[in-house]
Amino acid sequence: MEFYYHPISPPSQAVWMVLNTLGVNYGAKEVQLMKGEQRSKEFLKINPMGKVPALKDGEFTLGESRAIAMYLCTAYEPKFKEGKLYPRDAQEMARVNMLLNLDASFYNKIYDYASIGRMLQRQPLEQENLAPAKEALSNLESLMTEYPYFTGDHPTIADIFILSTVKLLDLTDFNGWSEYPKLMKWKKLMETLPQYEKSMGKPVRETAELLKNL
Amino acid sequence: MEFYYHPISPPSQAVWMVLNTLGVNYGAKEVQLMKGEQRSKEFLKINPMGKVPALKDGEFTLGESRAIAMYLCTAYEPKFKEGKLYPRDAQEMARVNMLLNLDASFYNKIYDYASIGRMLQRQPLEQENLAPAKEALSNLESLMTEYPYFTGDHPTIADIFILSTVKLLDLTDFNGWSEYPKLMKWKKLMETLPQYEKSMGKPVRETAELLKNL
Numbered sequence: 001m002e003f004y005y006h007p008i009s010p011p012s013q014a015v016w017m018v019l020n021t022l023g024v025n026y027g028a029k030e031v032q033l034m035k036g037e038q039r040s041k042e043f044l045k046i047n048p049m050g051k052v053p054a055l056k057d058g059e060f061t062l063g064e065s066r067a068i069a070m071y072l073c074t075a076y077e078p079k080f081k082e083g084k085l086y087p088r089d090a091q092e093m094a095r096v097n098m099l100l101n102l103d104a105s106f107y108n109k110i111y112d113y114a115s116i117g118r119m120l121q122r123q124p125l126e127q128e129n130l131a132p133a134k135e136a137l138s139n140l141e142s143l144m145t146e147y148p149y150f151t152g153d154h155p156t157i158a159d160i161f162i163l164s165t166v167k168l169l170d171l172t173d174f175n176g177w178s179e180y181p182k183l184m185k186w187k188k189l190m191e192t193l194p195q196y197e198k199s200m201g202k203p204v205r206e207t208a209e210l211l212k213n214l
Numbered sequence: 215m216e217f218y219y220h221p222i223s224p225p226s227q228a229v230w231m232v233l234n235t236l237g238v239n240y241g242a243k244e245v246q247l248m249k250g251e252q253r254s255k256e257f258l259k260i261n262p263m264g265k266v267p268a269l270k271d272g273e274f275t276l277g278e279s280r281a282i283a284m285y286l287c288t289a290y291e292p293k294f295k296e297g298k299l300y301p302r303d304a305q306e307m308a309r310v311n312m313l314l315n316l317d318a319s320f321y322n323k324i325y326d327y328a329s330i331g332r333m334l335q336r337q338p339l340e341q342e343n344l345a346p347a348k349e350a351l352s353n354l355e356s357l358m359t360e361y362p363y364f365t366g367d368h369p370t371i372a373d374i375f376i377l378s379t380v381k382l383l384d385l386t387d388f389n390g391w392s393e394y395p396k397l398m399k400w401k402k403l404m405e406t407l408p409q410y411e412k413s414m415g416k417p418v419r420e421t422a423e424l425l426k427n428l
Contacts, residue, residue: 048356048357049316049353057305060305060308062308062309062312063312064311064312064315064316066311066315067308067311067312067314067315068308070307070308070311071304071305071307071308071311074304074307074308075304075305075308090285090288090289091274091285091289093284093285093288094274094276094281094282094284094285094288094289095276097278097280097281097284097285098276098277098278098281100281101278101280101281101318102263102278104315104318104319105318108322139263142262143262
């Protein structure tokens with residue numbers, strides 16, 4: 001199984017953390033985004049949309065980070081774990097799917113503010129996009145329940161994707177976390193998970209370092 | 215089971231078509247969007263995001279159209295059909311999930327042009343949003359294969375959602391379909407499905423009629 005990714009890409013980090021949590025064997029191939037490798041004929045065979053992350057599992061190829069994470073759990077979690085990352089019960093699974101769908105729109109809102117593209121070009125962040133980003137954080141805060149994680153007492157792929165989304169703000173000087181106490185507590189808890197540092201902590205820190213030194 | 219919807223909402227139409235195709239029993243409750251019922255305390259208990267469609271199945275509540283469709287198939291398709299609307303094979307399911315994820319972003323791009331909100335306010339369409347909408351159509355055209363439907367020889371929930379997305383253009387004077395011959399052929403085929411007229415054909419025609427007579 002080959003995992004095509006770039007360490008700067010939050011959806012790549014999320015899939016990476018899923019792969020490492022599942023403990024499946026895979027080869028990691030960094031796609032040279034700066035050189036346009038994502039638009040090469042070879043890569044478009046793997047993901048016709050020309051985006052990372054992507055997956056090649058035997059002859060099967062797949063794009064779209066959330067679909068990749070769901071696939072990895074559906075195909076491999078039973079062999080390794082108890083189906084906790086992606087529950088099999090229809091209603092529990094539905095709640096994870098709902099959060100993944102919401103996360104996709106929260107990601108767009110937060111990225112519009114914390115735009116890696118703009119930062120790479122040394123452009124200032126667009127301040128008018130801060131309010132929609134904060135609205136996404138408020139929505140996430142309101143979706144937290146009495147449980148430590150979004151859907152219960154253990155993390156699922158929804159928690160992993162939401163973490164990669166809110167960590168975009170770690171690349172900026174955003175300091176409004178105290179307005180979202182449940183989310184802040186959850187974020188700190190997520191950052192103690194065994195596969196976090198390798199898959200997300202380190203790449204986000206290195207991205208922040210890169211952006212600071214452009 | 216209660217289905218909360220509004221006939222003008224494409225994601226509501228898509229879930230409606232899934233419900234009708236599955237043949238499950240449900241009560242349909244039209245949410246009075248114009249009166250702000252989606253923000254009522256009662257409705258927020260069903261979907262805290264305050265959006266249609268939403269579902270209440272016993273004590274279980276769920277928002278987000280695509281998650282609802284996946285849930286309906288996971289929970290009810292085995293009892294009624296052969297799992298064709300939402301395949302159970304991990305790789306076939308992954309391809310449907312990938313298309314659903316892509317459709318969510320295509321929907322945003324096409325809606326930015328064919329904005330029901332703007333049309334309800336009798337504002338002209340934003341012509342600079344036409345190019346991104348056409349890019350979404352090109353992407354969809356490129357995702358079609360030699361099969362009549364997006365993933366094979368029968369329609370899945372991905373086909374149903376993509377249909378509700380591209381039908382946004384039926385509300386406008388868009389006449390560029392001939393640039394997307396595979397997609398045009400697929401759209402015509404989808405419009406012959408037994409549950410199409412009731413769930414999508416009629417509500418889209420009535421929406422177009424409403425917008426024309428504002």
